[in-house]
Amino acid sequence: MRKTISIFLLCCFALYHFGYYVAYFSFRFQIENEWIEKIYSDSQEGLEEKLLEIPLSVPYMAEEEEFRATNTSFEKDGQIYRAIKQRYVNDTLQIVYVPDTAQGILNKTIKQWVSSLVQDELPDSGGNSLLVKLFIKDYSEPVNDIDFSVVPTELEKNYIGFIFSSYQNNYFHLNSPPPELG
Numbered sequence: 001m002r003k004t005i006s007i008f009l010l011c012c013f014a015l016y017h018f019g020y021y022v023a024y025f026s027f028r029f030q031i032e033n034e035w036i037e038k039i040y041s042d043s044q045e046g047l048e049e050k051l052l053e054i055p056l057s058v059p060y061m062a063e064e065e066e067f068r069a070t071n072t073s074f075e076k077d078g079q080i081y082r083a084i085k086q087r088y089v090n091d092t093l094q095i096v097y098v099p100d101t102a103q104g105i106l107n108k109t110i111k112q113w114v115s116s117l118v119q120d121e122l123p124d125s126g127g128n129s130l131l132v133k134l135f136i137k138d139y140s141e142p143v144n145d146i147d148f149s150v151v152p153t154e155l156e157k158n159y160i161g162f163i164f165s166s167y168q169n170n171y172f173h174l175n176s177p178p179p180e181l182g
Contacts, residue, residue, distance in 0.1 A: 020110055020113050020114055023110070023113075024106065024110050027106050028103075028106065031100075031102045031103055031106065032071075034102075035071055035082055035100075036071060038084075039069050039070075039071050039082075039084050040069055040071075047084070047098045048098055048099060049084070049096050049097070049098055050096070050097055050098070051094060051095070051096055051097075052076075052094070052095045052096075052097055053092050053093070053094050053095075054092065054093045054094075054095065055091065055092055056088070056091065056092065056093045057091045058088070058091075061088055062088070062175055062176060063088065063089055063090070063175070063176070064087040064088050064089060064175075065087075065175075066087065067085035067086060067087045067094075067096060068085065068086060068087065069084065069085060070083050070084065070085060070086045070095075071083070071084070073100055073103060074097075079099060079104070080099070080100045080101075080103045080104045080107070081097045081098065081099055081100055082097060082098055082099075082100040082103075083095045083096070083097045084096055084097065084098055
C-alpha cells in the first residue's frame with residue numbers, strides 16, 4: 001500500500017513540474033494534425049494567403065509550373081507562419097504562407113504557465129530576477145525540431161517540405177531534357 005501511494009505521489013510531483021511538456025507536445029501534435037488535414041485536403045478556403053519570394057540559385061533544379069503542397073512552420077518578424085504551398089521558378093523559391101495563430105497561442109500559454117510555476121517557487125528579491133529569467137528561458141522555449149513522424153508515409157512520399165538543398169530528395173520529376181554539351 002505504501003509503495004502504491006509513494007508511486008502515485010511521485011507521479012503527481014512529476015506531472016506538476018513537467019506536465020507542461022506533456023501539454024505542449026500533445027497540443028502541438030493536435031495542431032499539426034489539423035494543418036495536415038487543411039493543407040492536403042482539396043479545399044483550402046478561408047485562409048489568408050500571402051506570397052514570399054526567396055532568391056535561390058540551385059543548380060539543375062527544374063522549373064515548376066504549379067504550386068505543390070507543403071507543411072512547414074516558420075517564424076518571420078516575431079510571428080509564426082505556416083507554409084502551405086511552394087514552387088521553384090526562375091531561380092526563386094515562391095512560398096505561399098498563412099498565419100499560424102494556434103501555434104503562437106500555444107507557445108504564449110506555455111510560457112505563462114511556466115513563469116507562474118517559477119514565480120511561486122522562488123522568493124521575490126532583486127538578486128534572483130536574473131535566475132528566474134534564465135530558468136524561464138530554458139524551460140519555456142521548447143526545441144522546435146522538425147518531426148516528420150506526424151505526416152503519414154503515403155503523403156511523405158508525394159510531398160516535400162522546404163527545399164533548401166536539391167539533394168534532400170532523390171525522386172525528381174524533371175519536365176525538361178538535360179543540357180546538351182558541345
